[in-house]
Amino acid sequence: xxxxxxxxxxxxxxxxxxxxxxxxxxxxxxxxxxxxxxxxxxxxxxxxxxxxxxxxxxxxxxxxxxxxxxxxxxxxxxxxxxxxxxxxxxxxxxxxxxxxxxxxxxxxxxxxxxxxxxxxxxxxxxxxxxxxxxxxxxxxxxxxxxxxxxxxxxxxxxxxxxxxxxxxxxxxxxxxxxxxxxxxxxxxxxxxxxxxxxxxxxxxxxxxxxxxxxxxxxxxxxxxxxxxxxxxxxxxxxxxxxxxxxxxxxxxxxxxxxxxxxxxxxxxxxxxxxxxxxxxxxxxxxxxxxxxxxxxxxxxxxxxxxxxxxxxxxxxxx
Amino acid sequence: xxxxxxxxxxxxxxxxxxxxxxxxxxxxxxxxxxxxxxxxxxxxxxxxxxxxxxxxxxxxxxxxxxxxxxxxxxxxxxxxxxxxxxxxxxxxxxxxxxxxxxxxxxxxxxxxxxxxxxxxxxxxxxxxxxxxxxxxxxxxxxxxxxxxxxxxxxxxxxxxxxxxxxxxxxxxxxxxxxxxxxxxxxxxxxxxxxxxxxxxxxxxxxxxxxxxxxxxxxxxxxxxxxxxxxxxxxxxxxxxxxxxxxxxxxxxxxxxxxxxxxxxxxxxxxxxxxxxxxxxxxxxxxxxxxxxxxxxxxxxxxxxxxxxxxxxxxxxxx
Numbered sequence: 001x002x003x004x005x006x007x008x009x010x011x012x013x014x015x016x017x018x019x020x021x022x023x024x025x026x027x028x029x030x031x032x033x034x035x036x037x038x039x040x041x042x043x044x045x046x047x048x049x050x051x052x053x054x055x056x057x058x059x060x061x062x063x064x065x066x067x068x069x070x071x072x073x074x075x076x077x078x079x080x081x082x083x084x085x086x087x088x089x090x091x092x093x094x095x096x097x098x099x100x101x102x103x104x105x106x107x108x109x110x111x112x113x114x115x116x117x118x119x120x121x122x123x124x125x126x127x128x129x130x131x132x133x134x135x136x137x138x139x140x141x142x143x144x145x146x147x148x149x150x151x152x153x154x155x156x157x158x159x160x161x162x163x164x165x166x167x168x169x170x171x172x173x174x175x176x177x178x179x180x181x182x183x184x185x186x187x188x189x190x191x192x193x194x195x196x197x198x199x200x201x202x203x204x205x206x207x208x209x210x211x212x213x214x215x216x217x218x219x220x221x222x223x224x225x226x227x228x229x230x231x232x233x234x235x236x237x238x239x240x241x242x243x244x245x246x247x248x249x250x251x252x253x254x255x256x257x258x259x260x261x262x263x264x265x266x267x268x269x270x271x272x273x274x275x276x277x278x279x280x281x282x283x284x285x286x287x288x289x290x291x292x293x294x295x296x297x298x299x300x301x302x303x304x305x306x307x308x309x310x311x312x313x314x315x316x317x318x
Numbered sequence: 319x320x321x322x323x324x325x326x327x328x329x330x331x332x333x334x335x336x337x338x339x340x341x342x343x344x345x346x347x348x349x350x351x352x353x354x355x356x357x358x359x360x361x362x363x364x365x366x367x368x369x370x371x372x373x374x375x376x377x378x379x380x381x382x383x384x385x386x387x388x389x390x391x392x393x394x395x396x397x398x399x400x401x402x403x404x405x406x407x408x409x410x411x412x413x414x415x416x417x418x419x420x421x422x423x424x425x426x427x428x429x430x431x432x433x434x435x436x437x438x439x440x441x442x443x444x445x446x447x448x449x450x451x452x453x454x455x456x457x458x459x460x461x462x463x464x465x466x467x468x469x470x471x472x473x474x475x476x477x478x479x480x481x482x483x484x485x486x487x488x489x490x491x492x493x494x495x496x497x498x499x500x501x502x503x504x505x506x507x508x509x510x511x512x513x514x515x516x517x518x519x520x521x522x523x524x525x526x527x528x529x530x531x532x533x534x535x536x537x538x539x540x541x542x543x544x545x546x547x548x549x550x551x552x553x554x555x556x557x558x559x560x561x562x563x564x565x566x567x568x569x570x571x572x573x574x575x576x577x578x579x580x581x582x583x584x585x586x587x588x589x590x591x592x593x594x595x596x597x598x599x600x601x602x603x604x605x606x607x608x609x610x611x612x613x614x615x616x617x618x619x620x621x622x623x624x625x626x627x628x629x630x631x632x633x634x635x636x
Contacts, residue, residue, distance in 0.1 A: 043422035075391050079415035083440045093411045097397035100418075104361035122401045 001028040003189035007202020008037075008049045009066030009242055010234050010299075011195035012056035017305030018193065018312075019057050019129045025313050030130045030189070031057075032182045034197070035112065036141035036170055036205030039153045041089050042080065044099040045106055048153075049202065050116055051098055053131055058123035066242070069094045088158045111136045113179055132185065134206045137176035141201050142169050152201065161244040165251035168200055173208040186215045187225075191316060194231035196297060198245040199264050200252065207268075216268050228316045230271040232297055232308070233258035237277045241298065259284050266290065271315055273297060273308075291315075319346040321507035325520020326355075326367045327384030327560055328552050328617075329513035330374035335623030336511065336630075337375050337447045343631050348448045348503045349375075352515070353430065354459035354488055354523030357471045359407050360398065362417040363424055366471075367520065368434055369416055371449055376441035384560070387412045406476045429454045431497055450503065452524045455494035459519050460487050470519065479562040483569035486518055491526040504533045505543075509634060512549035514615060516563040517582050518570065525586075534586050546634045548589040550615055550626070551576035555595045559616065577602050584608065589633055591615060591626075609633075 002022075006015050015031045022029045034049045048067065055061040055069055062068040072092030080087040091099070098119060105115040112133045120131050141152040145163035155161060186192060197203055207213045219227045235258045240246040246256050254260045258278045262285045265272070272290045274281055275297040282292035295311040298304065320340075324333050333349045340347045352367045366385065373379040373387055380386040390410030398405045409417070416437060423433040430451045438449050459470040463481035473479060504510060515521055525531045537545045553576045558564040564574050572578045576596045580603045583590070590608045592599055593615040600610035613629040616622065 042418050043425055044418065069397075073391060073393050073411065075411035076394060076414045076418070079387075079412040080419065083415055083419055083437060085415070085419055093391065093393035093414075094397040096394045096411075096414065097401055097403070100360050100362065100394070101398065101401055101403055107361055119401060 001030065001185070001189050002026045002191040002193060003185045004029065004031045004193040004195055005197070005203055005206050006031050006049070006053055006195040007034045007197030008052045009056075011049070011197035011202060012053045012061070012066070013299040013305050014193070014195040014232060014308060015053055016056050016302060017299065017307070017309030019125075020302065020306040021309050021313065022126075023128050025310070026191075028128050028130075030132055030181075030185045032132050032134055032179075032185065032206060034202045034205050035133045035135060036139050036173075036201065037152050037156070038138075038140075039151060041091075041153075042085060042087075043103070044096075045103045046089070046099050047102065047112065047116075047133070050112075050131065050133055051095070054116065054120055054123060054125065057120070057125045057129060057131065060123065068092050089153065113181070130181075132179050132182045134182055134212075135176045135178050135209055137172065139173045139176045139205055139209070140171040141205055142171055143201075144168070156244070161247065165244070165248045168204065168248065168252065170205045170208045173205060174210070176209055178206075178209040178212050183211060183215060186212065186219070189219075190227055191312075192216060192219065192227060192229045193312065194229075194265060194269065196232040196234040196241075198234060198240070198243055198248065199261050200245065200248045213268070220267070220270065228271065229269045230273065230293075230312055230316065231261070231265045231269045232273040232312070233261050233275060233278065235261050236275040236297065257281065262288055262290055271312075273312065273315070319348065319503070319507050320344045320509040320511060321503045322347065322349045322511040322513055323515070323521055323524050324349050324367070324371055324513040325352045325515030326370045327374075329367070329515035329520060330371045330379070330384070331617040331623050332511070332513040332550060332626060333371055334374050334620060335617065335625070335627030337443075338620065338624040339627050339631065340444075341446045343628070344509075346446050346448075348450055348499075348507070350450050350452055350497075350500045350503065350524060352520045352523050353451045353453060354457050354491075354519065355470050355474070356430075356456075357458075357469060359409075359471075360403060360405075361421070362414075363421045364407070364417050365420065365430065365434075365451070368430075368449065368451055369413070372434065372438055372441060372443065375438070375443045375447060375449065378441065386410050407471065431499070448499075450497050450500045452500055452530075453494045453496050453527055455490065457491045457494045457523055457527070458489040459523055460489055461519075462486070474562070479565070483562070483566045486522065486566065486570065488523045488526045491523060492528070494527055496524075496527040496530050501529060501533060504530065504537070507537075508545055509630075510534060510537065510545060510547045511630065512547075512583060512587060514550040514552035514559075516552060516558070516561055516566065517579050518563065518566045531586070538585070538588065546589065547587045548591065548611075548630055548634065549579070549583045549587045550591040550630070551579050551593060551596065553579050554593040554615065575599065580606055580608055589630075591630065591633070
């Protein structure tokens with residue numbers, strides 16, 4: 001069984017590749033997804049990263065954006081604006097069905113993890129592929145900008161991640177128990193994959209939950225429980241393919257390169273996958289005690305995701 | 319100032335006609351709308367009659383159905399079904415914006431009446447035309463069928479009003495204060511119009527609120543406060559134009575004709591408008607001490623509504 005840690009679009013694309021070689025190469029895949037971006041809008045509970053992963057695994061994600069549902073319309077959103085709502089977050093009509101049912105589910109006392117399982121099955125994701133929210137407890141990623149602390153979506157969508165990032169915190173993470181199935185997955189997995197998601201605000205919240213970092217660190221111990229832990233760099237040629245990972249690394253004093261990401265993950269990973277563009281960084285990664293692997297990490301089409309997943313599987317088997 | 323009591327489609331169509339002669343003939347119009355049909359679906363608060371009246375007055379109602387928004391799509395509904403929801407109530411994508419914002423408004427402690435005012439203005443209904451929910455308190459119309467009591471929308475939409483009706487009750491009406499502006503309107507209006515809505519489940523809930531029936535009865539007293547009270551029959555040729563009013567009248571032991579409706583309203587009205595089809599009933603209406611007026615009451619197009627409103631205004635001025 002493989003575990004994958006994922007945030008939004010980049011993470012979802014690798015998860016799609018891993019799912020594509022399940023069950024042929026990977027017997028079972030469990031994707032543990034960031035929920036630090038979750039928020040309420042117009043009273044609806046929205047889980048952007050979970051939705052992106054689920055829609056991508058279900059093959060219905062919008063291929064242009066990576067998020068949302070392919071071919072979706074936005075008639076409700078247009079009417080929300082006509083009615084005077086401050087509708088700064090894109091909501092597709094089909095996408096809204098997810099938000100409406102999830103909000104109802106939660107208000108009836110149901111758990112986010114249960115709803116995620118429900119929707120994954122309803123959308124046809126096979127049973128060998130599970131999507132696990134990192135926690136059922138509230139955790140809110142917040143960004144310190146020169147203007148003060150912002151809720152994540154305010155920073156990311158409303159203000160188009162244009163602010164300088166001075167600090168990041170995960171409100172509630174100290175008290176939030178990770179999802180029991182997620183923690184059990186990390187303790188049992190044969191392979192743990194850090195998807196090419198933002199290490200600060202996508203992978204960071206997962207690692208901030210009680211016991212998660214320790215569980216992954218422990219899997220590197222030279223005892224019988226050892227597994228292979230692999231990260232794929234979300235930084236290529238010193239830049240984030242998508243989103244503000246590069247700006248965040250810089251703002252928080254990290255090196256803005258794939259090497260900077262490898263340094264962040266030191267102690268947590270055995271293999272680090274660099275894009276071909278960054279092949280020259282391999283020796284420096286190796287110097288951290290991490291085995292570098294060079295591959296094409298840019299996933300435009302589903303076959304790119306599958307090829308990267310296979311490259312990871314081959315690297316592990318060497 | 320004129321008051322109009324209204325339920326759904328039939329009421330909305332006459333309200334549209336009255337609004338069309340405001341402010342030329344009617345200085346100000348206040349439409350008091352049934353909320354006994356309100357319910358929650360997928361966690362959203364839905365006010366079918368208010369929406370029908372507001373959309374009709376705003377000129378955006380679907381002309382085919384009389385309810386919903388013209389040209390609306392149902393992509394969210396389709397996806398709700400795909401996700402396994404029991405989506406038995408038609409929800410348009412644009413229409414959903416109303417439900418989402420209203421649900422948020424109410425969950426933030428706002429009142430239904432405030433939201434109704436907000437949406438009426440946002441959709442361009444002129445300030446001289448007000449839409450007033452009959453109450454901000456919860457009232458739930460329930461129907462006794464051979465299978466037991468049903469919530470109104472279960473009876474009306476889910477089971478397509480196919481059940482025999484043995485009794486009707488308005489849960490909460492005894493404790494629900496009418497909207498203060500609605501009661502004040504009924505005490506001050508120059509004219510009170512009972513729109514051609516179902517007398518049992520559209521007008522009935524309004525009359526069931528504390529003090530409403532008495533306020534209207536009192537306006538017939540021969541003192542200085544006397545106003546003209548007019549009802550338009552929703553029964554034409556012994557049948558309801560739309561909906562189960564005829565079945566309900568029969569089930570509850572009333573005469574199934576315009577005369578039966580006039581009998582229900584005896585003591586509350588001065589004028590009763592019969593459709594031309596029912597002109598022969600005029601003497602029997604007159605025998606109730608109610609002045610009969612014969613007019614075309616079938617409102618297909620907006621000009622039909624306007625003509626009926628003008629006919630009412632002319633009858634009053636005689």
